[in-house]
Amino acid sequence: MALTCQSLLQAHPTAWHSATTHPFLTGCQSGTLHPAQFNTWLVQDFLFVKDFTRMVGRVLGAAPDDHIDGLLAGLGALKDELLWFEAKAAERSLDLSTSPQPTCQRYCEFMTGLAQQPYAVQATALWAIEYAYNQGWQLPGPMPEPYTEFADRWGNPGFTDYVHLLAAQADAALATASSEVQAQAEAAFLQVADLEAAFWQMAFTAAEAVQ
Template identity: 30%
Template sequence: MGFFERLKAEASVEWRAYTEHPFTNGLADGSLPEAAFRHYLVQDYLFLIEFARAYALAVYKSPRLADMREAAGGLSAILDVEMNLHVKLCADWGLSPADLEQAPPAAETLAYTRYVLDAGMRGDLLALKVALAPCVIGYAEIATRLASRPHADAATNAYRVWIAEYAGVPYQEVAAKARAHLDHLADLYATPAREAELTAIFKEATRLEADFWEMAWREGQCVAELR
């Protein structure tokens, strides 16, 4: 069993709560309230700005040139690809990139991004990559599961573009490379004495991912109740 699989096994409860959250199931069948998805996209745009900073930190923390290039690739994927998807989807609601950047961050957004950046500042490259892993690798796993559902790519499903983006080959390759690099770093730097510390980082980052879904899910429920 590779290092990432060991982390998942140790954090099985947190991982299930994150990857199988009702928010994700609503994406698959199109039942997710639009207000929930809109709130998520705006907050995720802010989240990605901070994640880009985390990848820039990964460049600085990298002990080898190959590690620097891997981190730079992740930074480019966020700034040049992933954020553009959010801009495209939010344009349908009349939101510009400036509107997204100036939106107030939710408490859950701040908690998650600050945790990842703090893990990177205090620790080494491996600790930072463990904190990043639930998002980077988890989205690929979630999208693959959702894409297999009956109505995921139906023309009537407003969320099919999001699913297709993360289930598509380009993002799946990004996630696979991130997973391989994490396993490689663990082979070099993950001693038995550090295993508990790294597992704790992974569990907390995964829990914060579930909280991020929950934040958007609550927004959708509140709007539905007001109606």
């Protein structure tokens, strides 16, 4: 039986739980997160999203014809997202021309390396990356200010529909993939889960030094 996004979630609940639940997110919800922790995340996630946009461009280049529309819509939304990050950083007087921290750098290198993998692997990783934020920002429950718009960005119904589309596209690619490619897709899913958990942890702890 072919691997699917749903079967990956069922096979790896612990890894996925670590990717989508973290004291960073519950700290936003409870109002206990220090601004320095949030600002670290904001700057590093801007750097991440710039590289992620390049990755989605490469996935589009490898995609079958009937996946192009959905990926183009995703790229359009990423253009708005980058401008939004710049506006949020300006509100907080944050300098975006900073270097990626090692964890962010590792995630960006993973995304660059995906270009060498078959489309089914790239589509699975793309779905996992977007689903991690779609779930992660919603799981703690309603986010208070100033975090409401951050939770809405990745938890709104339109983004949730997009994530469902990405899952359907990944499933379609996996349905005809060899068992070797399916194993590569599973490994990519687990790497995304690991990198997501590390990214939260980076923001949560890296800011401690400046508090």
